[in-house]
Amino acid sequence: MAKVHPDAARPGVTGVEEEEPKLAEATALTVWRKSLLFNCDGFTVFDASGGLAFRVDCYGTSGSRRRHAEAVVLMDAAGVPLITVRHRRLSLSEHWVVYDGDGGEGDDAPRPLLSVRRCHARLLRHAHPSSPSKQKALAHITSLSPALPGAYVVEGSYAQRSVAVRDAHGVAVAEMRRKESPVGDEVFRLVVSDPRRLGAPLAMGIVIALDEMFGGRTGGASAARSLLPRSWSM
Numbered sequence: 019m020a021k022v023h024p025d026a027a028r029p030g031v032t033g034v035e036e037e038e039p040k041l042a043e044a045t046a047l048t049v050w051r052k053s054l055l056f057n058c059d060g061f062t063v064f065d066a067s068g069g070l071a072f073r074v075d076c077y078g079t080s081g082s083r084r085r086h087a088e089a090v091v092l093m094d095a096a097g098v099p100l101i102t103v104r105h106r107r108l109s110l111s112e113h114w115v116v117y118d119g120d121g122g123e124g125d126d127a128p129r130p131l132l133s134v135r136r137c138h139a140r141l142l143r144h145a146h147p148s149s150p151s152k153q154k155a156l157a158h159i160t161s162l163s164p165a166l167p168g169a170y171v172v173e174g175s176y177a178q179r180s181v182a183v184r185d186a187h188g189v190a191v192a193e194m195r196r197k198e199s200p201v202g203d204e205v206f207r208l209v210v211s212d213p214r215r216l217g218a219p220l221a222m223g224i225v226i227a228l229d230e231m232f233g234g235r236t237g238g239a240s241a242a243r244s245l246l247p248r249s250w251s252m
Contacts, residue, residue: 042212047071048197049225051204051233061092063208063222070095072222089121090226092219100219101131103226112136114227115162116220130162132220134172134227157231159183159224170216172224176232179206183216183224192221 046066053060053075060074073093089104102121106113116132137155159170170191174181181194192210199205210221 042214045210045213045218047208047210047218047222049194049206049208049222051229060090061222061226072100072219073097074226090230091120092222092226101223103223103230105230111138112231114230116223116227131166132223133160133162134158134224135160136231153182156181156228157224166216166220168215172228176228177203179203181228183221185215191216192224194225 048064050062050064052062053073054062055075058075058077060076061072062070062074063072065071071094073095074090075093076090088107089102091099092101092103093099099120102117102119104115104117104121106115112135114134115130116134117130118128121128134157136157153173153175155171155173156176157172159172161168168185170183170185172181172183174194176194179194179196182190183192184190191212192208195207195209196203197205197207208218208221208225210216210218
């Protein structure tokens, strides 16, 4: 099997610099648009040392069981649900909501964390004015939890695996970057610059939402299928 995970991180440099207040270290992940389980679609995510960090395993894409699915669950290496990305139906634009845990419904349902809404091409063609790149905006992210203040804009190109999630000041809090790999664009890097502001699980939740919005438009043999069936959303 081809090596898709990143090389181990170099140890920190000792000396006077270690006495200064430590900034949050960036989290670098390697994302593979493939499930390691047979007959499953999904994601496999490796940490900087090559260990399994997260996984998404969706059984099949046909049949009545899959046609009624409305959510994608991100799990840790042991299979414990971390977040759930749920499709909001009957929306004027493609809209996804990220919930804590397994995203159960009813009285015990967890509160939503983030809202990811696709930008309409005719309404917004460029990213945030503070963004230095002025790339096309893909989606808006709104916090739905007091623990996650602020709003973000997603810019770039998912097809090219070149995406940045920027705050209101244009600072990138997470980025997707292309990675040289024998399996093409199915493997890419996800770098979370400050996990205290936007943790790696939430960053993966945004990736899942973007994959549902734009994953079928990459073209070529590696174009990924949607993990969920299409509904009435536009």
